[in-house]
Structures are given as structure tokens and as C-alpha cells.
Amino acid sequence: MFIDTHCHLTDRHCGDGDAKHAIENAMASGVGVMICPTADPADIPGALKIAEEYSNIFCTIGIHPEYTDANPADFLTDDVLQNPRVVGIGEIGLDYHYNADTRMQQIELFEKQLAIAKKYNLPVAIHTREAENDTAQILNGDVCGVMHCYTSSWDLAKKMLDRGFMFSTSGILTFKNSGDIRETFSKIPIDRIVIETDSPYCAPVPYRGKTCEPAMVIETARVLADIKGVELPELERILEENTKRLYPKIQF
Numbered sequence: 420m421f422i423d424t425h426c427h428l429t430d431r432h433c434g435d436g437d438a439k440h441a442i443e444n445a446m447a448s449g450v451g452v453m454i455c456p457t458a459d460p461a462d463i464p465g466a467l468k469i470a471e472e473y474s475n476i477f478c479t480i481g482i483h484p485e486y487t488d489a490n491p492a493d494f495l496t497d498d499v500l501q502n503p504r505v506v507g508i509g510e511i512g513l514d515y516h517y518n519a520d521t522r523m524q525q526i527e528l529f530e531k532q533l534a535i536a537k538k539y540n541l542p543v544a545i546h547t548r549e550a551e552n553d554t555a556q557i558l559n560g561d562v563c564g565v566m567h568c569y570t571s572s573w574d575l576a577k578k579m580l581d582r583g584f585m586f587s588t589s590g591i592l593t594f595k596n597s598g599d600i601r602e603t604f605s606k607i608p609i610d611r612i613v614i615e616t617d618s619p620y621c622a623p624v625p626y627r628g629k630t631c632e633p634a635m636v637i638e639t640a641r642v643l644a645d646i647k648g649v650e651l652p653e654l655e656r657i658l659e660e661n662t663k664r665l666y667p668k669i670q671f
């Protein structure tokens with residue numbers, strides 16, 4: 420089966436009822452497991468609910484750098500992190516594309532969440548955009564996890580490979596103008612890659628411009644199989660193993 424390791428399925432993103440539809444479509448298309456991250460603390464109750472409702476959906480809980488007013492201790496509680504459906508902390512990180520003016524607050528929020536991940540020995544799902552230097556400096560190898568929707572440089576990839584990170588690629592890999600990203604993924608070892616949709620954003624070719632949903636992760640897998648020179652069923656098996664290694668709490 421294919422796994423969408425990062426899809427936003429809470430009502431705020433999908434609209435009431437749409438998540439159910441997206442989940443059914445995914446399962447009918449061979450996407451058997453989905454991992455729902457949170458960004459806004461307001462997503463957290465919905466993500467927990469959906470992961471408890473479906474045996475093949477798990478979640479990661481974290482606060483995205485856009486929400487620097489939030490205090491992680493209020494949300495990343497013992498109860499939440501010990502929930503068997505919560506397999507990691509994310510998405511967390513740095514985004515200087517939209518929010519460069521909050522750099523110091525973002526770093527503080529990020530570091531607090533990394534300390535919690537270390538305490539609970541949980542993998543992290545990292546968002547990084549136009550923040551390569553700070554990301555490389557802060558992720559010093561204390562915690563491990565995945566660079567989600569990776570579009571940064573090969574240079575940063577090399578550093579994070581050395582620190583044990585995995586790399587997740589999304590529909591962006593299929594875009595015509597994504598030659599650099601395809602080249603980066605051609606160099607990342609196949610046992611360090613997972614795939615995601617980041618739905619409802621970034622629908623892959625041939626669905627560009629439509630609302631993205633987890634079923635579409637297979638289009639990204641097709642392009643990745645081509646880049647790696649492996650047959651799709653072989654890639655499917657490798658990605659399954661990689662996902663289990665990335666998120667040891669996951670059960671399927």
C-alpha cells in the first residue's frame with residue numbers, strides 16, 4: 420500500500436464531511452495509511468479525533484512557525500504525546516518566506532518543541548522555508564525525523580542526511596519547473612525517502628490547481644520511481660518500510 424505521510428485532514432482544512440470523502444477515495448486508490456499533522460493549535464482536537472476514528476490514520480501534533488503566540492506546553496501535553504495514535508511532533512520549524520519579522524519568536528517556539536520531542540523520544544516533522552542556516556544550526560542531531568515537503572538545497576540535505584533525517588517529497592516533485600528538486604531526490608538514498616501530499620495544498624501533475632487529496636500521492640510516487648529507476652511496486656514496499664522506521668509508534 421501507499422502511505423501519505425503528511426496530509427491535513429482536519430475540518431478547518433477539509434470542511435465538514437470532506438475529510439471522510441478524501442479518506443474513502445484514498446483507500447479506494449491504494450493509499451492505505453495516512454498521517455495527519457497539525458499546524459494551528461486549533462487543528463489539534465480534530466487531528467486527534469480523526470486518528471481515533473480510523474485505525475489507518477495517525478497524527479503528529481505540533482505548532483507551525485506561523486503561530487508564535489502559542490505556548491507548546493499548553494498543547495504538547497503528557498496525555499497527547501502518550502496517545503498511541505500520536506506518532507510524532509509536527510509540523511514545526513522555521514518559515515522566513517512569509518514571516519521573517521518573527522524570526523526570534525519562531526526560533527524560540529521551535530526550540531521549545533524540539534526539547535519536548537527529545538524528552539518524549541518522538542520523531543519530528545520539520546517545515547523549513549528560506550531558513551536553511553538557522554535550520555541546520557538548530558537541528559544539531561539531538562532529535563531526528565523528517566524534512567517534510569522538502570524543497571531546500573542539496574547542501575542542507577547533505578547536512579541533514581548526516582544527522583539521520585529522512586526527506587519527504589510532495590506533489591511539487593511532479594511540477595515541470597521542479598528540476599532542482601528532482602535532482603536533489605535523485606541523490607538522496609532511497610532508504611531515506613518518504614512521500615506525502617501536504618493536502619489540501621500542492622496537487623501533483625496532472626491535478627495541478629485542484630484541491631489536493633491523499634489519493635494523489637501515487638502521482639508523486641510514479642515520478643519518484645522514475646527518478647530512482649525502480650518499478651512502482653518495489654518503491655511502494657520500500658516507502659512502507661521507510662515510514663515504519665521514521666515513525667516507530669505506527670502500527671499497520
Ligand SMILES: [Zn+2]
Nearest residue numbers: 425456510617
Ligand atoms: Zn503541512
